[in-house]
Amino acid sequence: MNMTTRPVYILGGYQTDFARNWTKEGKHISAMIREAVAGGLLATGVDPKEIDVGHVGNFAAELYAMQGHLGAFLVDVDPAFSGLPTGRHEAACASGSIALLAASAEIEAGRYDCALVVGVEQMKTVSPAEGGDFLGTAAWYEREAKGVEFPFPKLFGRLGDEYDRRFGLKDEHLGRISAINYDNARKNPKAQTRTWYMSDEHACKADSYNAVIGGRIKVTDCSQVTDGAVAVLLASEAFAKKWAERRGAQLGRVPRIKGWGHRTAPLTFDDKVAESKNQPYVLPHTRRAITDAYRRASLADCWGLDGIETHDCFTTSEYMAIDHFGLTAPGESWKAVEEGVIALDGKLPINPSGGLIGCGHPVGATGVRQMLDAYLQTTGQAGAYQVEGAKTFATLNIGGSGTTSCVFIVGV
Amino acid sequence: MARQIRKVVVLGANGAMGAGSGEVFAAAGIETTFLARSKDKALQGQRRAEKLAKSTALSRFIRVGSYDADLARAVAEADLVFEAVSEDLALKRVYFEQIDKHRQKDAIVATVSSGLSIAAMAATGGTSFGRHFLGIHFFNPPNVIVGCELIPHAGTDPLVVTEVDDLLRNRLGRELVRTSDTPAFCGNRVGFKVLNECAQLAETHGAAYIDALVGPHTGRAMAPLATIDFVGWDVHAAIVDNVYANTRDEAHDAFHMPDAMRAKMAAGCLGDKTPDKGGFFKKGDPRGGELPEVARKMKELHRVGRYAQAFDVFAEASGADAELMRRVILGYISYGLNRVGEVVEKVADVDRIMGFGFNWAPPGVLVDLIGARRCVALLEAARLPVPRAVVAAAERNQRLFDAAHVDIGRFFHGAQ
Numbered sequence: 001m002n003m004t005t006r007p008v009y010i011l012g013g014y015q016t017d018f019a020r021n022w023t024k025e026g027k028h029i030s031a032m033i034r035e036a037v038a039g040g041l042l043a044t045g046v047d048p049k050e051i052d053v054g055h056v057g058n059f060a061a062e063l064y065a066m067q068g069h070l071g072a073f074l075v076d077v078d079p080a081f082s083g084l085p086t087g088r089h090e091a092a093c094a095s096g097s098i099a100l101l102a103a104s105a106e107i108e109a110g111r112y113d114c115a116l117v118v119g120v121e122q123m124k125t126v127s128p129a130e131g132g133d134f135l136g137t138a139a140w141y142e143r144e145a146k147g148v149e150f151p152f153p154k155l156f157g158r159l160g161d162e163y164d165r166r167f168g169l170k171d172e173h174l175g176r177i178s179a180i181n182y183d184n185a186r187k188n189p190k191a192q193t194r195t196w197y198m199s200d201e202h203a204c205k206a207d208s209y210n211a212v213i214g215g216r217i218k219v220t221d222c223s224q225v226t227d228g229a230v231a232v233l234l235a236s237e238a239f240a241k242k243w244a245e246r247r248g249a250q251l252g253r254v255p256r257i258k259g260w261g262h263r264t265a266p267l268t269f270d271d272k273v274a275e276s277k278n279q280p281y282v283l284p285h286t287r288r289a290i291t292d293a294y295r296r297a298s299l300a301d302c303w304g305l306d307g308i309e310t311h312d313c314f315t316t317s318e319y320m321a322i323d324h325f326g327l328t329a330p331g332e333s334w335k336a337v338e339e340g341v342i343a344l345d346g347k348l349p350i351n352p353s354g355g356l357i358g359c360g361h362p363v364g365a366t367g368v369r370q371m372l373d374a375y376l377q378t379t380g381q382a383g384a385y386q387v388e389g390a391k392t393f394a395t396l397n398i399g400g401s402g403t404t405s406c407v408f409i410v411g412v
Numbered sequence: 413m414a415r416q417i418r419k420v421v422v423l424g425a426n427g428a429m430g431a432g433s434g435e436v437f438a439a440a441g442i443e444t445t446f447l448a449r450s451k452d453k454a455l456q457g458q459r460r461a462e463k464l465a466k467s468t469a470l471s472r473f474i475r476v477g478s479y480d481a482d483l484a485r486a487v488a489e490a491d492l493v494f495e496a497v498s499e500d501l502a503l504k505r506v507y508f509e510q511i512d513k514h515r516q517k518d519a520i521v522a523t524v525s526s527g528l529s530i531a532a533m534a535a536t537g538g539t540s541f542g543r544h545f546l547g548i549h550f551f552n553p554p555n556v557i558v559g560c561e562l563i564p565h566a567g568t569d570p571l572v573v574t575e576v577d578d579l580l581r582n583r584l585g586r587e588l589v590r591t592s593d594t595p596a597f598c599g600n601r602v603g604f605k606v607l608n609e610c611a612q613l614a615e616t617h618g619a620a621y622i623d624a625l626v627g628p629h630t631g632r633a634m635a636p637l638a639t640i641d642f643v644g645w646d647v648h649a650a651i652v653d654n655v656y657a658n659t660r661d662e663a664h665d666a667f668h669m670p671d672a673m674r675a676k677m678a679a680g681c682l683g684d685k686t687p688d689k690g691g692f693f694k695k696g697d698p699r700g701g702e703l704p705e706v707a708r709k710m711k712e713l714h715r716v717g718r719y720a721q722a723f724d725v726f727a728e729a730s731g732a733d734a735e736l737m738r739r740v741i742l743g744y745i746s747y748g749l750n751r752v753g754e755v756v757e758k759v760a761d762v763d764r765i766m767g768f769g770f771n772w773a774p775p776g777v778l779v780d781l782i783g784a785r786r787c788v789a790l791l792e793a794a795r796l797p798v799p800r801a802v803v804a805a806a807e808r809n810q811r812l813f814d815a816a817h818v819d820i821g822r823f824f825h826g827a828q
Contacts, residue, residue, distance in 0.1 A: 017819045026628075026826035031717030035821050038717075076716075186585060189817040195556060195585070197439045202469035209466045383817075 005108040008257045009240035010375045010410060011046060013232035013368075014039025018192040018360030021124045022227045029065045029122045030073045032229035036118055037077045040231030045247060048080035051233075052112035056088045057099030057119040058364035063134040064125050074116065092138035093313060094399030095119065096230070096367025097262075097406030103234050104257055113239040119368030120229040131225055135363070138400045140267045150213050153222055155269050155401040156314035157215030162273055162282055163319065167331030171216060174315035175203035176337050178220045178357055181312060184344055185354025187384035192226050192360030221315040223355075228362030230369045253412055255378040258392070259297025261289035261407035269401045280330040287324045289405035290396065297409035299392075302326045302348060305409075306390035307377055309370040311398040312355040321396055322350070344385065352377065352385040367397035367406060374410035417520075417579050421445045421490040423479070423497055423507055426453040429524050430496035431460035432554040437494070438473040439465055439555065440583045445475040445486040454478065464555045479510075487514040492579075494548070496524045499650060504528075505536045512537035515544075520572055522548040527596035527654050531565035543569040546576060549597055551769045559769025560586035565593045587768040589761045595658040598755045599765040600651050602748040603772065608652045609666045609740060610636035611673055611692075617736070619692035624703050625733060626740045628825030629710040629722070631773025641683035641691035649677060661754075662797055663747050704733035708827070715826030722824065723781040727790060741778065742794050745787065748775040749799035759801045760814055767815075773823035776812035779805060781820075784812070 054074040071086030089098040096119030103115035136145025145151035182198035185191035203220040265285035281287040312318035322333035342350040374393035392411035424430040425446030448454040454476035534545040547563030580586040623635035656667040683691030706729040713722035763774030784805035
């Protein structure tokens with residue numbers, strides 16, 4: 001809230017290939033953590049001995065992998081981590097961002113100088129139906145998910161319905177959002193769907209290859225079941241300065257967290273809609289998380305950003321993000337879609353990585369993946385999906401049906 | 413000025429490679445004509461492509477036709493004619509003659525052949541045909557497996573090579589490797605050497621034991637003999653016989669198909685495609701057998717992501733099991749990396765085609781995990797030729813595998 005907090009720098013990290021199926025590979029969730037951390041250390045050149053604290057974001061390893069206490073698995077990665085303070089954070093699909101918030105708060109407070117943040121989810125251990133039921137625990141399970149097949153597509157279908165009721169919504173705009181994400185994913189060597197076929201026509205067509213999952217949500221409107229782990233290293237100014245010096249870089253070129261927002265709405269979708277009745281934004285708490293972050297980053301509006309990595313668990317959630325970030329007036333997200341604003345070469349690209357629909361959505365890893373992509377973009381290391389000259393990027397990570405909203409503004 | 417490839421014709425579009433390749437072209441938004449003996453067969457190819465793409469919208473870019481009714485017109489309009497008929501030189505030549513008769517003078521002609529001589533096929537037509545002819549070797553299924561070999565012959569126009577290179581890399585998203593026009597090119601030459609060597613070893617040690625010993629923990633999704641059953645013994649025989657007849661290298665004997673296997677094949681045993689007779693295994697057979705101790709230890713370490721430690725076990729374990737495992741895997745490293753300079757230009761080429769085409773741990777990844785210095789010592793102890801690249805990596809203490817975006821862990825399978 002105040003301007004005197006210490007800055008938090010991002011040193012880089014590592015994302016596992018989201019196309020992998022770790023169950024088929026015969027791997028335990030600890031292998032995912034190990035690969036992400038080892039990759040992160042290699043990418044940043046940070047010695048394990050330099051890390052002061054570890055945070056793990058994960059949604060439901062107890063259900064998917066019969067394993068809790070994930071922070072402790074960091075200790076298994078390197079002998080130097082023996083004794084490392086660790087913990088695990090959960091806020092459904094926003095778990096990764098909560099881990100980042102905790103780590104950054106500790107650095108802001110001056111408690112530690114270098115934090116390792118890992119997001120991880122192994123989801124391909126069970127059938128899609130069983131996994132869908134597990135995901136239902138991110139809603140109010142007894143009221144919204146118990147006995148419902150694939151509850152979340154239905155909840156986010158209702159988000160689309162609410163837009164339709166208030167402002168009107170055409171499915172062709174949702175189809176375009178899906179096709180853009182798949183197009184971008186094709187440029188991302190870590191994206192789950194990088195070899196999958198997609199077109200506007202396919203995304204708009206409901207047939208045996210593109211079944212309706214619930215309400216207006218078809219397969220192409222959904223992020224897929226993904227296995228993945230991501231590690232990111234955060235550091236204090238003193239640490240980042242030394243780190244940059246030894247790499248022959250300037251501190252000014254190291255991205256930092258310029259602003260953040262974190263809000264929680266009522267858990268059930270009905271309560272959210274009731275609360276936002278007669279308000280301009282369908283999810284006002286998500287809007288507040290975004291404006292909190294703008295204010296903390298001293299940004300007047302979204303046009304100070306060069307790109308956004310948003311939470312498109314479904315096309316409707318990206319549709320919502322467009323007006324909530326302020327690219328259009330409330331209810332007019334379709335304009336940004338039609339005008340190409342959100343395309344990779346548009347005025348404000350959304351999800352150059354492919355987002356959750358294209359890159360993949362290993363639930364607890366997503367927030368950390370978004371942070372890593374913001375880092376890659378603002379350091380010019382995003383390869384074929386680089387937004388040219390990007391200096392400032394935003395992330396929006398959502399848990400539940402718009403329940404927990406976390407936003408970061410990252411920039412150099 | 414690169415030719416913009418807007419229209420492609422696929423011959424043999426009803427087969428697995430024809431339909432799969434057709435899917436890749438159509439998915440890139442290129443108008444693709446699927447040709448087969450009859451329009452119905454071409455339609456079957458179209459349905460196959462839709463199934464691969466999981467989309468009927470793909471068909472916006474697909475036309476279908478038969479050779480008799482549509483080849484002349486379709487080929488006359490094509491920028492690229494892609495031949496995917498059976499792996500039979502005489503049959504291919506019949507189609508090449510027709511293609512040469514109808515194609516535009518600057519239209520490119522490619523074959524998906526997995527190892528026949530590109531120069532021999534190019535010689536079917538006139539000089540212009542030869543200049544516009546090359547090999548594009550996709551791996552099955554091409555919509556998923558992005559590894560791809562581009563094989564010009566000595567007479568291919570370099571501009572044609574550049575055009576096709578651009579198409580494959582930038583529009584079709586291929587991990588592309590250029591190889592010389594040598595038997596089986598790179599991927600199949602290196603891969604089938606290992607597979608056939610395992611078939612030879614199975615004669616003495618049994619198929620279940622060999623698949624358990626050099627199974628997924630040594631860097632492959634599928635164990636070697638199960639792989640031969642999967643691709644078909646006839647396909648296996650065609651590839652190893654071609655290499656055996658037309659090359660003379662340090663592993664020549666490894667390409668000799670075991671006599672007993674050939675006799676079984678003559679009796680109709682072709683692997684998974686003849687389920688009643690089977691191959692090394694029959695459907696439903698217990699696979700893998702009891703795991704040798706060294707394999708069990710490696711799998712346990714892979715399970716928790718300790719890949720380097722698994723290869724410490726690989727390098728240091730004693731006993732007959734470990735020695736046999738090392739013989740096969742070190743043989744793969746040695747043979748694969750020794751093709752640099754002969755079949756491909758760089759270590760990265762072998763690594764890419766084995767990683768992205770065969771879905772096997774690239775030799776460079778294995779060298780890095782074993783450690784280049786230790787690898788040299790192990791190769792010498794096994795009396796295998798030590799590739800220059802491994803010596804250089806050992807001397808400079810460098811890693812061989814250079815693709816930072818690839819998770820090397822994905823190649824190694826742990827205990828289920």
